[in-house]
Amino acid sequence: MSRLVRVAWRLAGATAAGRGRAGRALSQAGTGTGGGGGGAEGGGSGSGSREAVERLVRAHPVVVFMKGSPAQPLCGFSNAVVQILRLHGVEDYRAHDVLQDPDLRQGIKNYSNWPTIPQVYLNGEFVGGCDILLQMHQNGDLVEELKKLGIRSALLDAEKEKDQDKK
Amino acid sequence: GPLARAIRAKLDAALQPTHLQVLDESPRHGGPPGAETHFAVVVVSGHFSGLSPLQRHRLVHAALRTELAGPLHALAIVARTPQQWESDPHVPPRPPCLGGSKHERHQD
Numbered sequence: 080m081s082r083l084v085r086v087a088w089r090l091a092g093a094t095a096a097g098r099g100r101a102g103r104a105l106s107q108a109g110t111g112t113g114g115g116g117g118g119a120e121g122g123g124s125g126s127g128s129r130e131a132v133e134r135l136v137r138a139h140p141v142v143v144f145m146k147g148s149p150a151q152p153l154c155g156f157s158n159a160v161v162q163i164l165r166l167h168g169v170e171d172y173r174a175h176d177v178l179q180d181p182d183l184r185q186g187i188k189n190y191s192n193w194p195t196i197p198q199v200y201l202n203g204e205f206v207g208g209c210d211i212l213l214q215m216h217q218n219g220d221l222v223e224e225l226k227k228l229g230i231r232s233a234l235l236d237a238e239k240e241k242d243q244d245k246k
Numbered sequence: 247g248p249l250a251r252a253i254r255a256k257l258d259a260a261l262q263p264t265h266l267q268v269l270d271e272s273p274r275h276g277g278p279p280g281a282e283t284h285f286a287v288v289v290v291s292g293h294f295s296g297l298s299p300l301q302r303h304r305l306v307h308a309a310l311r312t313e314l315a316g317p318l319h320a321l322a323i324v325a326r327t328p329q330q331w332e333s334d335p336h337v338p339p340r341p342p343c344l345g346g347s348k349h350e351r352h353q354d
Contacts, residue, residue, distance in 0.1 A: 155341040194314040211299045
């Protein structure tokens with residue numbers, strides 16, 4: 080059980096190289112903010128509107144709003160979320176870099192009524208930030224929540240291997 | 247500093263904690279000492295009883311709404327009931343900073 084309890088913070092970089100598939104930020108794929116760093120768009124149809132955010136959180140069972148990307152997190156708390164998901168073998172998820180999109184950054188805070196980044200959504204539902212995800216990881220809740228989404232946590236297999244070794 | 251005092255006062259008033267730690271972690275995030283931008287709070291309060299972690303964190307956010315709309319840039323929260331704190335008075339290690347603030351084009 081010790082692996083469930085202790086999380087060793089690994090900094091992204093060498094280990095993440097080559098995992099290009101993990102969470103290309105959709106906000107970079109041109110949801111309306113156009114080329115690099117263009118001006119902030121107004122409310123209604125902007126990338127930070129409730130409708131736009133709703134679409135993003137519902138697009139995939141696991142959606143993360145963070146600073147930087149899974150391959151290159153730019154904030155320790157965002158990196159923590161990426162590391163925890165990685166520990167559970169969750170590599171296929173949607174990650175959105177709010178540093179690339181100020182409208183989205185504000186929009187996601189309004190949507191969840193939560194003041195900080197990162198934000199984790201499971202099945203379209205806001206679950207919490209880094210602290211809460213860490214708690215869920217440590218107390219086994221994350222394994223359960225992933226199971227409900229049809230995702231089998233890699234830690235279950237790790238535990239199984241350990242038990243088999245004991246026999 | 248002043249923000250630390252404000253945070254402490256607001257949490258005291260809102261949650262009557264039996265144990266409260268307010269830590270300015272700004273130096274760990276690239277800021278100068280006393281920058282008061284990134285804080286960690288450990289709040290032990292009976293108010294948390296029966297509430298999910300999400301609900302507990304929202305209570306803390308509500309108490310600090312003004313600060314979070316202003317200078318408080320990041321807030322790490324440990325929220326436990328007195329019983330939980332008694333059986334586990336330890337705080338998980340903080341993730342290392344990756345210099346996120348330096349990547350911001352302008353203040354948020």
